[in-house]
Amino acid sequence: MVIFVGAGPGDVELITIKGMKALEKADCVIYAGSLVNEKLLAYCQKDVITYNSAQMTLDEVIEVMHQMHQKGKKVVRLHTGDPSIYGAIKEQMDRLKTYNIPYKIIPGVSSFLGAAAAIKEELTLPGVSQTVIITRRSGRTGHNEGGSLKDLAKHQATMSIFLSVQAIDEVVEELLSAYDKHTPIAVVYKATWEDEKIIRGTLEDIGKKVKAAGINRFAQILVGHFMASHYELSKLYDENFTHGYRTGNSKKKGD
């Protein structure tokens, strides 16, 4: 059995209890060493076999999984954040199918959620944005399926941009085609890690600030007016609004 586990954004307490238990029972852990916090390996047994996949090809990863499975060993494939987001797990799962190796996935806290918590904001603010776009700039891998930043910016939704801080000037330029220059933007480097850094600004000044802070990798870019102070109160907790869990006892204002 191979278990794909979401390691969470970095803080070792942000892995799920289920993920932690899978690490405790694992005979072998293949972890994405460029981003996963190695301190998570402290949850494992002393004689666990570990591989850092940052130095491995897909073939090598699958080969380890295959060999371990043949020996009846439990394998954890530890991915940063949630494995379903830019985790390149589909290609691994498809290869496991060809070997008839069973697998399952334990989700994790994605880094865009770790970043939202770090800046203490709500991504879906009533009257501002009820949509979150998760995307990345098309980079060396050439992917921008689903729309370029320019196209996506037209929605004026909250945007979480992965894997792109190294091209912050280009990101800003594309966003400025639809957002105004005063639009708030935050760059969160290593959200939830001990050396986390938060840079806040607007589209006008974020490039300079990010470069001055020396951030060129491992960061979330969060964009949108959800970081501004104008919004509507949620209907869910509005005393004049009833719903399935709170009917008939709401007091009217001025009662």
Ligand SMILES: C[S@@+](CC[C@H](N)C(=O)[O-])C[C@H]1O[C@@H](n2cnc3c(N)ncnc32)[C@H](O)[C@@H]1O
């Ligand atoms: C290959 S993707 C993996 C994303 C991961 N599966 C997730 O759900 O967060 C790597 C990118 O995720 C973002 N990232 C991962 N961990 C982060 C963290 N702790 N703080 C900020 N950004 C992070 C960065 O944009 C980084 O370049």
